[in-house]
Amino acid sequence: MKPIIQIEEIHKIYDTGAVQVQALRGVSLSVEEGEFLAIMGASGSGKSTLMNILGCLDRPTSGRYLLDGEDVSKLNRYQLARIRNRKLGFVFQGFNLLKRHTALENVELPLLYAGVSARERRRRALAKLELVGLADRAGHLPNQLSGGQQQRVAIARALVNEPRILLADEPTGNLDSVTSEEILAEFQRLHRDLGQTIIMVTHELDVADHAQRIVLIRDGKVADDRSNLRPREARRRRVADANGSDIGRPHALAADDRSPALVAAGGREPGPGVVRETA
Amino acid sequence: MSLTSAIRVALAALFVNKGRSALTCLGIVIGIMAVIAMVVAGNGARASLDERLDSVGKNLILIKPGGRSNAGIVLSNDSFTDEEVKALREDPEVRRLVSALGENQSHLAMVSTPTVSHHTSITGGVPAMFHVRKWQIEHGRFYTENDLAKAAPVCLLGQTARQKLFPHRSNPVGERLRVGNVRLEVIGVLKAKGRAPTGADPDDQVFVPLSTLQEKIANVKRIDIITATAVTQDAIPQAVERIKKVLREKRRLKPGVDDTFEVSSVQEMAELAVNVARIFNILVVVIASISLIVGGIGIMNIMLVSVTERTREIGIRMAVGATPGDIRNQFLIEAVVLSLVGGLIGIVLGITVAITVTRIAGWPTLMSPFYIVLAFGVSAAVGVFFGLYPAAKAARLDPIEALRYE
Numbered sequence: 001m002k003p004i005i006q007i008e009e010i011h012k013i014y015d016t017g018a019v020q021v022q023a024l025r026g027v028s029l030s031v032e033e034g035e036f037l038a039i040m041g042a043s044g045s046g047k048s049t050l051m052n053i054l055g056c057l058d059r060p061t062s063g064r065y066l067l068d069g070e071d072v073s074k075l076n077r078y079q080l081a082r083i084r085n086r087k088l089g090f091v092f093q094g095f096n097l098l099k100r101h102t103a104l105e106n107v108e109l110p111l112l113y114a115g116v117s118a119r120e121r122r123r124r125a126l127a128k129l130e131l132v133g134l135a136d137r138a139g140h141l142p143n144q145l146s147g148g149q150q151q152r153v154a155i156a157r158a159l160v161n162e163p164r165i166l167l168a169d170e171p172t173g174n175l176d177s178v179t180s181e182e183i184l185a186e187f188q189r190l191h192r193d194l195g196q197t198i199i200m201v202t203h204e205l206d207v208a209d210h211a212q213r214i215v216l217i218r219d220g221k222v223a224d225d226r227s228n229l230r231p232r233e234a235r236r237r238r239v240a241d242a243n244g245s246d247i248g249r250p251h252a253l254a255a256d257d258r259s260p261a262l263v264a265a266g267g268r269e270p271g272p273g274v275v276r277e278t279a
Numbered sequence: 280m281s282l283t284s285a286i287r288v289a290l291a292a293l294f295v296n297k298g299r300s301a302l303t304c305l306g307i308v309i310g311i312m313a314v315i316a317m318v319v320a321g322n323g324a325r326a327s328l329d330e331r332l333d334s335v336g337k338n339l340i341l342i343k344p345g346g347r348s349n350a351g352i353v354l355s356n357d358s359f360t361d362e363e364v365k366a367l368r369e370d371p372e373v374r375r376l377v378s379a380l381g382e383n384q385s386h387l388a389m390v391s392t393p394t395v396s397h398h399t400s401i402t403g404g405v406p407a408m409f410h411v412r413k414w415q416i417e418h419g420r421f422y423t424e425n426d427l428a429k430a431a432p433v434c435l436l437g438q439t440a441r442q443k444l445f446p447h448r449s450n451p452v453g454e455r456l457r458v459g460n461v462r463l464e465v466i467g468v469l470k471a472k473g474r475a476p477t478g479a480d481p482d483d484q485v486f487v488p489l490s491t492l493q494e495k496i497a498n499v500k501r502i503d504i505i506t507a508t509a510v511t512q513d514a515i516p517q518a519v520e521r522i523k524k525v526l527r528e529k530r531r532l533k534p535g536v537d538d539t540f541e542v543s544s545v546q547e548m549a550e551l552a553v554n555v556a557r558i559f560n561i562l563v564v565v566i567a568s569i570s571l572i573v574g575g576i577g578i579m580n581i582m583l584v585s586v587t588e589r590t591r592e593i594g595i596r597m598a599v600g601a602t603p604g605d606i607r608n609q610f611l612i613e614a615v616v617l618s619l620v621g622g623l624i625g626i627v628l629g630i631t632v633a634i635t636v637t638r639i640a641g642w643p644t645l646m647s648p649f650y651i652v653l654a655f656g657v658s659a660a661v662g663v664f665f666g667l668y669p670a671a672k673a674a675r676l677d678p679i680e681a682l683r684y685e
Contacts, residue, residue, distance in 0.1 A: 057598065057678045078602045085600020096595045096682065100295055110599040112284055157599065 003066075004164055004197055005031035005054065010063035012049050012220075023049040024060070025220040031199065033164075036191040036231075038211035039201045046220040048169070051201045055088055055167045056080045068164055085113050089158030093170035095150040097142040103129060103153045104138040110161045128156035132186060148179035155186060159196075166190070168200040172207055184210045185234035210234055285605075289612040292585075300617060303581045306574025307621025307661060308628065311654045314567040315629025316636065318650060321563065323633075323642030325556050330643075332549050334472060336413050338512055339545040340377070340519060342367075342505040342526070357539060359502040363529050367505065370525050376518035380507040381408035383489060386497040390444060390485055391457045397443040401434075401458065401485045403492025411506045414486075419452040419467030422488045430490035435467040437482035456485070461495045463487065515544045571657065574621065575665035582614050582669035593673055594681025607674035614666020615659055622658025626651055 012024040023046045031037055041047035052058040053065065056072055059080070065073040072083055089110075090096075097106045107125035116124070129135045132152040134145075142150050151171060158166050168187070172180035188210060190196040200211060208214050209232040216224035293300045344358045364382045367373050373380070383404035390397050408414070409421050422433055434456060436444065445451040449468075456463045463485075472481045493500050509518045519542050526540055586593070593606055601609075630646060637644040 052679050055598075057682075078604065081597065081600055081602040081605075084598065090598050092598075092682070096591070096598070098592055098595060100291070109596065112288075113596070113600040113602070113605055115281060118284070161600070 002033060003030045004033045004068055005029065005199075006064075006066040007054070007060075008064045010050070010053060010060045010065065012046075012053065012058070013061045023220055024053075026063070027217070027220070027222055029215065029222065029225075031165075031197065033197055034191075034195045036187065036198045036210075036212040037200070038208035038214045038228075039199065039217060040203065040205065040208045040214055041201075041217035042203060045217045047201050047203075047217045049220075050217060051167065051169050051199075054165075054199060055090060056083045081113075085110055086161060087164045089161065089163035089166045091151065091154050091158050091166065091168040091171045093173035095142070095147070095154050095174070097150055097153060097157075099142055102139050102141055103134060103145065103156075106142070106153055107156045107160050109157060114161060125156070125160055128160045129153070131159070132156045146179070147175050148182050151175065151179075151183050152186065155183075155190075159190070164197060166196055166198045168198065170202055171200060172202070172204075180207070181235045188231075188234055206232075285608050285612050286616070288609055289616050292589075292609075293613055293616060296585075299581060300620075303577055303617055304621035304624065306570065306577045307618045307658055308574075308625040310567055310570035310574050311622045311625025311658060312629040312632065313570060314563060315626055315650060315654055316632035317563045317566075318560075319630070319633035319644065319646055320636045320640075320642070321556065321559055322645040323637040324640070325552070326645055327640075327642040328552050329549075332545055332552075334413065335545055336411070336508055337545055337549065338509040338515060339411065340507045340509060340515065340522065341541075341543050341545070342507065342522060343541045343543075344503070345539070345541060358500075359505060359540075361500070361502075363526060364502060364505060366529050367507075367522060367525055370521070372521045373507075373518070373525060376509060376514045376521060377507045378510045379407045379410045380505065381405045381411050382502045382505045383408060384492055384497070384501055384503050386492055388458050388496065390440070392444050392454070395444055395446070397440065399440050399443070399483055399485055401487060401492060401496060403487050403489040403497075405489055408506070411508045414472075415470040417468045417470045418450040419465070421467060422486075427488040427490050430494045431488060432461060432463050432491060432495070433466045433487065434463040435469055435486040436465060437469050437484040437486070438471040439480055439483035440485050441468050443483075458485075458496055461491075463491075509544075512546065515546050519544055571661050575618070575661045578614050578617050578662065579665040579669060581617075582610060582666055583672070585613070586610060586669050586673040589673075590676065590681050590684040593676050594678050594684065597676070597678035598682060603674035606676075607670045610670035610673045611663065611666045614670065615662035618658045618662030618665075619655070622654055625658070626654050629654075 007027060007029050010024050010027045011022070014021040014023055025046075027046075027050060039047050039050060049058070053060050056067070056075075057080075059075075060073050063073065064071060067083065068087055070083075072080065075083065084090075097103075098109070101109075104122070104125050107128055108121040111121040111124060126135060126138060129138055132155050134149060134152055134156065137145060137149060137153075142153070145153065151174075155166075158168075166187075171187075172183055175183060184207065187198055187200065191198055191212075198211075200207075202208050209228065211228055212231055213225070213227050215222060342359070359382065364380075368380055381404055383402055386401045386403070387398065388401050390399055390401070405427060406421060406424055414421075416435075417438075419435070421435065422431065425431070426433055436451070441449075441451060444456065445454065448454070451465050452467060454465045456465060469482070469486070487496070507518070507522070509515045522542050523538060526542075527538065530539060532539065593601075596606060596609075597603075633646070634644050636642075
């Protein structure tokens, strides 16, 4: 496998005028295509700074960043926007959906900036909503969706441009444990079935444990980098289990969310963590 | 991002804040409305003035007794003598520059029919007057040189005088009138001329041969005014100079002495009107500029608020691949759409106001597509100019900061 991300001796210094803050002090990392990587670290460790640089939202003060073989560490804001648009997909902690736009319009957004025709945008966005099991919610506004559904819309948006890498920044941070498992299961499925490269930033070991490889950042440096030989399998709801493997059945979750009757029929225990979030 | 997509995005954003967008447009609406209304109404007023000057005759030269000194003091009020009129008529230069020349004398008197009396102005003139003043016949005929030579007891009526004296007869040719002891036969009725620029009603007159007025009605010779028509508009200044020269010679005025008469042309008055119109136009442009600047600042202000409010949205758009240019264009298009919508409403309201004003004033409504295109262009320019700063501010945002913004 060839490395899709290669960073060498990345430094990032924030100059706040009075003090210089060294957020990253020489980080080197290589990520191969098809990996599911978790970047872990406490707050202030520099993991978010690393994420921003990997996501081409920010530029390193020094060091080299090869993304898909292209050196992106010296690109200007326009070029970085193009890279983000073509090669990266973001999933954020706070979902970051446009409030006044429907789920479908939110998913279409990256294609709008890629100059894709309206009809093609619609077709591709619907396909991705279907992938995350929300095709029937295409016309809903974010505040008409649960937190888990909103995050799945965000995942569909992140995938709509067929990105080389899916970047997730604390994707379960705003979700209850049951919904968090759902989202992590979604990532694992994308990784396993579609070979999607995923980099996920988190401060929770429980969450990081779902990845294949865990990189620990401490004080702006890589403190540990190890393979997670037996990643924890995200727990699916029983409705999926009852119907056998959920792989290849992406709509099981949607059906679950949509119809309490079906849930009841599936005999799922209404866990205490099942809380519908409205953002 | 394609332009149509960008416009759609901008329209959606504006539609979210309908009330605010509408209020923001208001400045532009008022500015454009004022310009359109004033320009169209102004053009109507000018056209109507032009039309009246034309009906009087643009080449008309007025020769009146009573010159004024530089200080404005009336020097003399001597009316013209037959000799002076004859001298003008026979001067070869004047003959070359002037196609017709006629003197007349006015006299106020009571005119009666067996049933009605009407106090009006009786104007004695020569047949050439009809040519000079562009009077036109509605019924009957003008008086002739023959009538003039015989001091014939004949008259023509203006439309107002006809209406007062013969309210039920549009064609009273052949009827008789009485002025003092003199009986006059109506031989014609003139077409209506409409109110003069001075406000006088030129239709409230009874027209008789000059000799009839001087010998039978007024019993006095006092030429009030001589009117002449220059052969062309270009000949007017020369004709005015020549007439002055002839009259000065006739009155034996020494060089340096002020004229004891006044020669003016309708063209001079027209030029005065054009000057007034020019000043009016400058004022319109000034007022319009001020209101468009104020409107533009309103747009800039609301766009700045909008950029701040939507910082997070900008961050999201940038994260998914919007370039700074895409963001700048989005806000720029919003500003332009705001001011174009304002301009459009302003155009419609302006035309409405202009039509109303010109209808009430009785002026022609002169609407040209050029004004609409211009108003549209100006509002677009205002949008671009005042939208550029907020749009640039939005484009300069850092995506990370913007995403973190609450």
